[in-house]
Amino acid sequence: MNQKKFANIVLIVLVVILAGTVGYFAFVKKPTPSRDDSGGRDLIADAAAAEVTVLSQAGNILKIRIDKIREYSRHPAASNPQLQANDTISVSFGGWKDNFLGDDDKVTCSAGYNKTPKPVQPTPASYPEITVSEKYLSHLFGCFVEECRSIGWSVEFYNPTTTVIEYECIKERERGTPLPPTLLP
Numbered sequence: 001m002n003q004k005k006f007a008n009i010v011l012i013v014l015v016v017i018l019a020g021t022v023g024y025f026a027f028v029k030k031p032t033p034s035r036d037d038s039g040g041r042d043l044i045a046d047a048a049a050a051e052v053t054v055l056s057q058a059g060n061i062l063k064i065r066i067d068k069i070r071e072y073s074r075h076p077a078a079s080n081p082q083l084q085a086n087d088t089i090s091v092s093f094g095g096w097k098d099n100f101l102g103d104d105d106k107v108t109c110s111a112g113y114n115k116t117p118k119p120v121q122p123t124p125a126s127y128p129e130i131t132v133s134e135k136y137l138s139h140l141f142g143c144f145v146e147e148c149r150s151i152g153w154s155v156e157f158y159n160p161t162t163t164v165i166e167y168e169c170i171k172e173r174e175r176g177t178p179l180p181p182t183l184l185p
Contacts, residue, residue, distance in 0.1 A: 044079075045075055045143040051136070052135070061090055062092075062093050062130070078144070079144070093130070093156075094141075116170050118166045128159070128161070
């Protein structure tokens with residue numbers, strides 16, 4: 001009778017261990033890979049904000065030196081070498097990113113007025129020419145698997161010309177007061 005009880009206890013312990021193992025693998029959350037913003041595919045990619053110097057340019061292909069890495073995001077499954085300061089790499093130039101600066105600290109509104117950005121007249125974007133030996137703040141994106149739109153590093157430079165957003169004081173409107181035609185959507 002003791003052997004029968006012992007066998008039942010061993011069987012129950014084995015069932016509990018098996019159920020725990022299955023439950024662990026079923027409910028443990030796995031890390032989510034990066035997503036390509038265009039197709040929703042899983043991509044193994046790196047991204048970095050870095051200060052770089054342009055060493056040479058041939059069309060849209062630039063040779064740059066990484067002077068300082070400000071921020072780096074690395075995919076856990078990446079197998080490509082991680083960028084480091086003083087690395088020299090070839091990149092595909094993807095365009096310019098605009099910089100904005102608000103002067104909201106210069107404007108103080110009286111009671112009954114709200115601080116709002118002044119309307120901005122659209123102007124054609126003016127971007128500088130890329131200059132060899134010039135330093136730029138950049139956003140780098142590296143993808144090294146077949147599913148990428150382009151394999152390798154691509155770069156966007158932050159426009160060194162800052163657009164200043166000016167603020168003004170606008171009188172608060174009372175509830176039920178219609179919006180003026182210039183503020184209608």
